[in-house]
Amino acid sequence: AQSVTQLDSQVPVFEEAPVELRCNYSSSVSVYLFWYVQYPNQGLQLLLKYLSGSTLVKGINGFEAEFNKSQTSFHLRKPSVHISDTAEYFCAVRLSNYGGATNKLIFGTGTLLAVQP
Amino acid sequence: EAQVTQNPRYLITVTGKKLTVTCSQNMNHEYMSWYRQDPGLGLRQIYYSMNVEVTDKGDVPEGYKVSRKEKRNFPLILESPSPNQTSLYFCASSLEGTGGVEQYFGPGTRLTVT
Numbered sequence: 001a002q003s004v005t006q007l008d009s010q011v012p013v014f015e016e017a018p019v020e021l022r023c024n025y026s027s028s029v030s031v032y033l034f035w036y037v038q039y040p041n042q043g044l045q046l047l048l049k050y051l052s053g054s055t056l057v058k059g060i061n062g063f064e065a066e067f068n069k070s071q072t073s074f075h076l077r078k079p080s081v082h083i084s085d086t087a088e089y090f091c092a093v094r095l096s097n098y099g100g101a102t103n104k105l106i107f108g109t110g111t112l113l114a115v116q117p
Numbered sequence: 118e119a120q121v122t123q124n125p126r127y128l129i130t131v132t133g134k135k136l137t138v139t140c141s142q143n144m145n146h147e148y149m150s151w152y153r154q155d156p157g158l159g160l161r162q163i164y165y166s167m168n169v170e171v172t173d174k175g176d177v178p179e180g181y182k183v184s185r186k187e188k189r190n191f192p193l194i195l196e197s198p199s200p201n202q203t204s205l206y207f208c209a210s211s212l213e214g215t216g217g218v219e220q221y222f223g224p225g226t227r228l229t230v231t
Contacts, residue, residue, distance in 0.1 A: 009157070032218055043121075043207060044160075044222040051218060090159060094218075103148045103167075103211060104175065105220060107159040 002027040004091050006108035014116050015083055021076040021111045023065075023091030031093040033074040034105070035065055038088045047089070050074060061085070086115045119144045121223035123208050129229045130198055138193045138226050140208030147213035149191040150220070153177065154205040163206075166191055167213055198230045 005024045013019045025031065032051050036044040048059025055067040065076045074091060091108040121142045130136055142149065150165040152175075162175030166185040180202055182194040191210075195202060208223040 004159075006159075034219075036222075043224040044209075046219055049219065092160075103213065103220075104150070104162050104165065105160075105209075107152075107161075109157055109159040 002031065002093055002095070002106050004093055004106055004108035006091055006111050008111050009109065010112045010114060012114045012116060013081055016080050018079050019077065019081050019085075019113065021089050021091075021113065023074045023076065023108060025072050025074065025091070025093045027072075027093060027095075029095055031095060033065075033067060034092040034094075035059065035063070035074070035076050036090045036092060037061075038090065038110075040087070044090065047076070081113070081115050083115050083117060085113060088112050119221070121208055121210055121221050123206075123223040123226050125226060126224060127227050129231065131231055132199055133197050136195050136198060136228075138195075138206060138208075138228070140191045140193065140223060141189050142191075142208075142210040142221070143189065144210060144221065145188065146210035146221075147188070148220075149185070149208065149210045150175070151181070151183065151191070151193050152207045152209065154207060154225075160207065163193070195228075198228075200230050202228065203230045204228060 003026045034049045035047040037047050048057050050057045050067045058064045063078050088110045090110050092105040124139045147168045151163040152160040154160045161177050164183040166172040206226045209220040211220040
């Protein structure tokens, strides 16, 4: 079965500092990988996704993530954060090979990014 | 504008009083799903639907029902809510199959059961 681990429940960081949010997954088959962001009192918004091809994926708001198959990781990074990046970030996977029940997204438990001035 | 809408956004109710949370999408998506979000647990799937009249259980279906009579709508029904169903609920939709990579989420419904 697939699972997603986000080891850091909260990451405090100062404004303009770099940040990395960690995500590891387990799966015996190929997966699609996603990062979603949830701003306070809002729904989930897609930040970026990895489907295939280049392992470095760029998303919105200056975020990027790198797929590492050997380490089964998909860490999210930003070189310089802003106060407005304060939000909860969720890593998610879904099976890539076929539809049906595998449209299901399996989410990590989330990481709260707290950007301080 | 392509979107998923949910109503109500906030709901406080009492134990045992039946309620329905509506979900509607305007993107002609086949696949729709309900998730609940709880602190420290992330989002967990409650039910999903691959098309009209096709629904199935997710990971945490106990205490919930769904129906899919029209492609655009996927209501979540709590026939006898209990306090452990206090949570933040999200509806999502996507195209079906391998074409449906990205899921679009509604704004969420915060439910409190006392």
